[in-house]
Amino acid sequence: xxxxxxxxxxxxxxxxxxxxxxxxxxxxxxxxxxxxxxxxxxxxxxxxxxxxxxxxxxxxxxxxxxxxxxxxxxxxxxxxxxxxxxxxxxxxxxxxxxxxxxxxxxxxxxxxxxxxxxxxxxxxxxxxxxxxxxxxxxxxxxxxxxxxxxxx
Ligand code: ADP
Numbered sequence: 001x002x003x004x005x006x007x008x009x010x011x012x013x014x015x016x017x018x019x020x021x022x023x024x025x026x027x028x029x030x031x032x033x034x035x036x037x038x039x040x041x042x043x044x045x046x047x048x049x050x051x052x053x054x055x056x057x058x059x060x061x062x063x064x065x066x067x068x069x070x071x072x073x074x075x076x077x078x079x080x081x082x083x084x085x086x087x088x089x090x091x092x093x094x095x096x097x098x099x100x101x102x103x104x105x106x107x108x109x110x111x112x113x114x115x116x117x118x119x120x121x122x123x124x125x126x127x128x129x130x131x132x133x134x135x136x137x138x139x140x141x142x143x144x145x146x147x148x149x150x151x152x
Contacts, residue, residue, distance in 0.1 A: 002031060003030045003085065004031045004033065004081060004083035005029040005032050005086065006032075007022060007025070008035045008037055008088075009036070010036065010129065011036055013046050013050075013132060013146060014051070014129075014150075015127045015132055015147075016147060017127040019147045022034065025116075028116065029085065030064065031064055032066070033083060034059075034066070034067045035067075035069070035074070036051055036067070036070070038069055038071040040071075045133045045137070048069060054147075055067045057149050057150050074106060075106045075113060076109075076110075078106075084113060085116050086113060087115075087116055088103075088117050088118075090119050091125050102115075127145050132145045136152070
């Protein structure tokens with residue numbers, strides 16, 4: 001049976017941290033759905049279509065990676081895709097505290113769902129999309145923080 005994982009997030013924008021987690025997860029899964037969540041209560045900096053395009057370009061040539069957008073519960077998305085696994089990255093204990101309850105809740109909602117955490121590589125631990133957005137808004141150069149394959 002094909003091992004499918006969903007990697008949910010805002011990817012506003014995708015960073016080298018996300019890229020690294022997804023590439024490492026390719027050893028674990030047959031298919032990875034990079035799923036951009038649409039939350040009407042959340043303000044995003046970059047357009048959804050751009051965020052989607054940047055993810056697709058980053059993984060062009062990797063048949064395991066698919067990109068999609070969704071506006072339902074992550075657990076429901078997993079169910080509809082037949083994906084048993086949710087992939088998340090952990091940078092620090094704040095990530096852990098937040099992720100812990102979400103993972104338990106997703107499992108309560110759709111029993112059998114397993115959240116798999118990959119601990120970030122040390123070189124990417126400080127990278128997060130919100131800092132990248134701040135640098136971008138203030139006219140700084142974000143090149144070193146985003147995948148080499150894309151230009152924003
Ligand atoms: P959210 O919208 O849920 O905050 P993000 O788009 O910021 O999500 O991130 C999606 C996932 O990628 C989360 O599991 C997050 O912990 C992980 N992630 C983000 N940045 C990094 C990084 N630098 N290294 C490892 N994982 C990361």
